[in-house]
Amino acid sequence: MSFVERTCSCCGGENPEKTRIDAILAKYEGVKGALIPILQEVQSLYNYLPKDALEYVAAQTGTPIAQIYGVVTFYSQFHLNPRGRNIIRVCQGTACHVRGGKTILQALEKELDIKAGHTTDDLRFTLETVACIGACGLAPVMQVNEDTHGRLTPDKLKAILAKYQ
Numbered sequence: 001m002s003f004v005e006r007t008c009s010c011c012g013g014e015n016p017e018k019t020r021i022d023a024i025l026a027k028y029e030g031v032k033g034a035l036i037p038i039l040q041e042v043q044s045l046y047n048y049l050p051k052d053a054l055e056y057v058a059a060q061t062g063t064p065i066a067q068i069y070g071v072v073t074f075y076s077q078f079h080l081n082p083r084g085r086n087i088i089r090v091c092q093g094t095a096c097h098v099r100g101g102k103t104i105l106q107a108l109e110k111e112l113d114i115k116a117g118h119t120t121d122d123l124r125f126t127l128e129t130v131a132c133i134g135a136c137g138l139a140p141v142m143q144v145n146e147d148t149h150g151r152l153t154p155d156k157l158k159a160i161l162a163k164y165q
């Protein structure tokens with residue numbers, strides 16, 4: 001069933017996701033160069049860009065779907081796969097690397113049973129690497145959502161992760 005045909009699971013009315021995307025599209029109607037802000041707002045609804053939402057945006061804006069995929073694959077801010085509720089960014093920059101950043105990454109991969117760049121099946125965590133988050137004095141460092149955790153050791157990770165559900 002297509003995105004547009006789906007109905008609300010509680011009232012049987014119009015798909016509420018479609019209503020929200022319609023509101024975003026209405027906000028940018030007639031605005032030149034609005035594709036990126038539209039995609040940013042659609043992504044903020046889902047935490048990623050579902051295929052059928054992209055197809056809907058393409059149809060409603062008259063933008064070729066290939067052009068939309070060109071944009072979302074070019075910019076690293078866009079994600080085509082579901083992401084976790086909590087985003088872990090483990091620093092692999094020079095300062096963190098020399099202080100054991102790689103060991104922290106490996107410990108997280110083991111703890112979460114996923115590789116960097118992936119999301120746990122329960123959508124609780126997405127594990128990513130970054131080059132430097134500007135907290136080199138606290139190396140090795142990771143961010144979970146907006147929180148920075150520094151001077152990490154593998155044995156601290158379990159307790160930190162437990163704070164994020």
Ligand code: FES
Pocket residue numbers: 091092093094095096097131132133134135136137139141
């Ligand atoms: S290198 Fe890790 S915070 Fe700068």
